Amino acid sequence: MDKHHISLIGVPLDYGQSRRGVDMGPSAIRYAGALKRLESIGHTVTDEGDIQVSAVEKTEQDTNLKNLDEVVTANTELAGKVADVIKQGKFPLVLGGDHSIAIGTLSGLSTTYKNLGVIWYDAHADMNTAETSPSGNIHGMPLAVAMGLGHERLVNILQGGQKVKPENVVIIGARSVDPGERQLIKEKKIKVFTMHEIDRDGMTAVMNEAIEYLRNRNVDGVHLSLDLDGLDPLYTPGVGTPVAGGISYRESHLAMEMLxxxxxxxxxxxxxxxxxxxxxxxxxxxxxxxxxSLFGEKLI
Known part of the structure; x- marks a missing residue:
């Protein structure tokens, strides 16, 4: 196992969706012992604190892009922080917060990685745009934004345009995909492992194929974006958009161990x-x- 200098970055943002409370996610993860757990494995960990998110009542400047100003502001700050951490040679570990924060994370990473691979571990594809989203919640759009699709203020955070190539994306655990996302997945030929593939082939086969797929893309880095609703709600009840029939606790540990x-x-x-x-x-x-498991913890 390689030893890392890990930078924890909290993003207490809940403006990307409609259910309050996910802004307390970074505190909950810290309270659960993230820092001590990683240090006990042998890594050096620096807690960088939280990105500042203004405490204002949610606004809806655009019914198809809820809370756009707040999401752009927080993600712009996050992108700069991630870019700085990467330049210092540290491993950025971002704690959310709703999944709209991936816009900032991937924007920051794109300053260093020019052929970045992304593993999107999630029940959802998060590939909506303002035109296809049923809700207008930006946490359902970050993967589309990263591929250069969506509102210009989101797409152009930190630096303009596409941050991730569609062919460098692997989605794992999908089981709730909107019609517009389904069409985009087919158009962009996104590599997707739904629960059907996991059930049929097993997590070992799925992860082996995902890893080999990205290696064949000659990526210069790989980002893991893990939404806790990727797991079945039996194991992760504290998520805003739970979808039954998800990945098991043990399958998820196996996936992390393989990564x-x-x-x-x-x-x-x-x-x-x-x-x-x-x-x-x-x-x-x-x-x-x-x-x-992702950072090398072993049972024996």
Whole structure:
């Protein structure tokens, strides 16, 4: 296992969706012992604190892009922070917050990585735009934004245009995909492993194929964007958009262990932990456990 200098970056943002409480996610993950867990494995960890998010009542400047100003402001600051951490040779580990924060994370990473691979571990594709979104919630749009699709203020954070090539994206665990997203997945030929493939072939086969796929793309880094609703709500009840029939606790640890063994992960984020909806911080505990497996924690 490679030893990392990890920078924890909290993003208490809940403006990308409609259910309050996910802004407390970074605190819940810290309370669950993220820093001590990573240090116990042998990594050096610096807690960079939280990105400043203004505490204002949610506004709806555009019914198809809810809270656009707040989401742009927070993600612009996050992008700059991630870019700085990368320049210092540290591993950025971002704690959410809703999944709209991936816009900032990927924008920051794109300053260094020019052929970045992305593993999107999620029940949802998050590839809507203002035109296709049923809700107008920006947390359902970050992957489309990263590929250069969407409102110019989101697409052009930190630097203009596409941050991630569609052919460098792998979605794992999808089971709730909107019609517009389905069409875009087909148009862009996105690599997607739905629950059908996981059930049929097993997580080992899925992860082996995902890892090999990205290696064949000659990526210069791989970002893991893990939404806790990728797991079945039995294991992660504290999420805003739970979808039954998801990835199991043990399958998720196996996936993280295989990613650690691959040595390809260069940044990560864990998002959508909502303590208000949780049961005794269970979802944050799962997030920290998965971090342990991703960063080399072994049973023996």
């Amino acid at each position: 650690e063994d691959s040595g390809m992960i260069t940044s990560a984020e864990f998002v959508e932990v909502n303590p208000i909806l949780d049961e005794k911080n269970k979802t944050a505990d799962v997030a920290v456990g998965l971090m342990g």
